[in-house]
Amino acid sequence: GGSEQTLVDAATAQLKKLPFYHSFWNRTTKPSLDLATELLQFFTARKMAKAFFVNGGSDANDTQVKIVWYYYNALGRPNKKKFIARSKSYHGSTLIAASLSGLPALHQMFDLPAPFVLHIDCPHYWRFHLPGETEEEFSTRLANNLEELILKEGPETIAAFIAEPVMGAGGVILPPATYFDKIQAVVKKYDILFIADEVICGFGRLGAMFGSDKYNIKPDLVSLAKALSSAYMPIGAVLVSPEISEVIHSQSSKLGSFSRGFTYSGSPVPCAVALEALKIYRERNIVDVVNKIAPRFQNGIKAFSDSPIIGEIRGTGLILGTEFTDNKSPNDPFPPEWGKFKTYLSFLCPINLYNMAFILSGVGAYFGAQCEKHGMLIRIAAGDNIMMSPPFIISPEEVDEHLWESFKRYRKESPRAQVSTQIAEADDDDDQKQYRRLIGRPHLPDPIDLSFAVDKLGQFVCPIPEQKRTE
Numbered sequence: 001g002g003s004e005q006t007l008v009d010a011a012t013a014q015l016k017k018l019p020f021y022h023s024f025w026n027r028t029t030k031p032s033l034d035l036a037t038e039l040l041q042f043f044t045a046r047k048m049a050k051a052f053f054v055n056g057g058s059d060a061n062d063t064q065v066k067i068v069w070y071y072y073n074a075l076g077r078p079n080k081k082k083f084i085a086r087s088k089s090y091h092g093s094t095l096i097a098a099s100l101s102g103l104p105a106l107h108q109m110f111d112l113p114a115p116f117v118l119h120i121d122c123p124h125y126w127r128f129h130l131p132g133e134t135e136e137e138f139s140t141r142l143a144n145n146l147e148e149l150i151l152k153e154g155p156e157t158i159a160a161f162i163a164e165p166v167m168g169a170g171g172v173i174l175p176p177a178t179y180f181d182k183i184q185a186v187v188k189k190y191d192i193l194f195i196a197d198e199v200i201c202g203f204g205r206l207g208a209m210f211g212s213d214k215y216n217i218k219p220d221l222v223s224l225a226k227a228l229s230s231a232y233m234p235i236g237a238v239l240v241s242p243e244i245s246e247v248i249h250s251q252s253s254k255l256g257s258f259s260r261g262f263t264y265s266g267s268p269v270p271c272a273v274a275l276e277a278l279k280i281y282r283e284r285n286i287v288d289v290v291n292k293i294a295p296r297f298q299n300g301i302k303a304f305s306d307s308p309i310i311g312e313i314r315g316t317g318l319i320l321g322t323e324f325t326d327n328k329s330p331n332d333p334f335p336p337e338w339g340k341f342k343t344y345l346s347f348l349c350p351i352n353l354y355n356m357a358f359i360l361s362g363v364g365a366y367f368g369a370q371c372e373k374h375g376m377l378i379r380i381a382a383g384d385n386i387m388m389s390p391p392f393i394i395s396p397e398e399v400d401e402h403l404w405e406s407f408k409r410y411r412k413e414s415p416r417a418q419v420s421t422q423i424a425e426a427d428d429d430d431d432q433k434q435y436r437r438l439i440g441r442p443h444l445p446d447p448i449d450l451s452f453a454v455d456k457l458g459q460f461v462c463p464i465p466e467q468k469r470t471e
Contacts, residue, residue: 036051042278054236060236069081083118084158089167202228
């Protein structure tokens with residue numbers, strides 16, 4: 001949450017003691033050393049040996065590339081330079097991190113991706129599975145496609161595979177059944193390193209401390225940021241396996257030092273805050289906290305999945321994505337001009353502050369703008385996707401309150417509600433009974449009529465003529 005006093009106190013105390021010192025030339029600070037030790041114990045999906053501190057997720061994934069290249073050069077295998085990432089993935093916005101990302105908006109007009117980056121299938125079962133194909137069969141096909149790409153490029157040229165356990169900015173895309181088991185088998189077969197990008201997934205968000213824990217991933221390298229300090233201070237980290245760190249250490253006297261670092265790498269104030277954040281996660285059993293709240297949150301939103309404009313609602317823990325499509329089909333996106341609206345982006349320059357107007361289009365973007373009008377900020381993802389990831393301090397009562405207010409708004413404003421006497425004449429008590437059934441906590445056995453919510457969503461999101469909307 002945004003008001004954790006112990007994190008503020010940790011930053012204040014460190015600012016008074018030692019606000020800054022670098023981590024170059026075999027020097028560092030106690031908070032940096034303590035945090036490295038704590039992180040290596042905190043990550044339990046497999047043993048890791050070293051922590052390399054950076055300023056955020058993009059820096060972490062940039063650093064991964066240099067570590068991997070140095071490692072293979074140290075092994076005398078300099079041809080292993082290529083990275084394989086996935087379509088719709090997000091790994092950052094710096095040049096290399098944006099290249100690793102699989103989002104066209106990060107490539108267009110920037111001459112990206114870099115030539116050493118290859119992209120393979122997005123593991124989105126709902127959107128990309130073949131008719132009659134099970135999740136496991138879908139995973140097998142994607143693993144086979146990965147192997148075909150490796151053989152086509154030459155295994156001796158492929159250095160690493162990078163993946164988010166759950167794809168975040170791509171729309172909260174969960175891995176299908178057996179996906180990571182099959183992918184890891186392929187990369188191990190061809191001596192390719194596995195990088196787990198835990199920037200979004202790490203530290204409890206998925207209902208496990210790390211996505212690697214949840215999906216049985218055994219990475220060679222790990223990228224961390226965001227919740228490392230509960231986002232109170234900019235800090236990221238790379239965790240390095242013993243196998244890689246030993247090679248780099250043993251060969252550095254021959255090859256030269258691993259020249260990588262930033263002015264604020266391991267800076268004492270962010271490290272002190274991160275140490276306190278890890279302490280909170282452990283002492284308050286943050287994974288249990290997330291798992292107690294998650295069913296209420298997930299079920300409450302997923303109750304609206306019958307809407308004809310919602311193709312899929314997907315999520316786990318305290319992260320959730322909603323994808324809008326026509327007729328609930330992944331093959332029927334809404335026309336991009338629907339929901340078009342103007343917004344403003346501010347650019348800071350040395351002379352003045354400029355506001356540049358630009359057009360966002362799509363049902364997801366319009367829905368996000370309407371949510372903001374009602375006081376709720378949500379993330380708009382690629383395509384007609386919106387995402388939610390509430391703070392861990394949210395209570396069951398707060399989840400119910402927000403969903404209940406949305407429920408009442410749909411009921412009150414929907415013309416379709418007039419069709420049903422039961423709904424049109426319902427008082428608040430009746431509404432609450434319907435709402436409880438809606439979020440999966442039934443007090444009465446009869447099903448709820450969601451037609452009013454469905455119709456209101458259609459009007460709320462798509463301001464289009466009645467005839468076309470009916471069609």
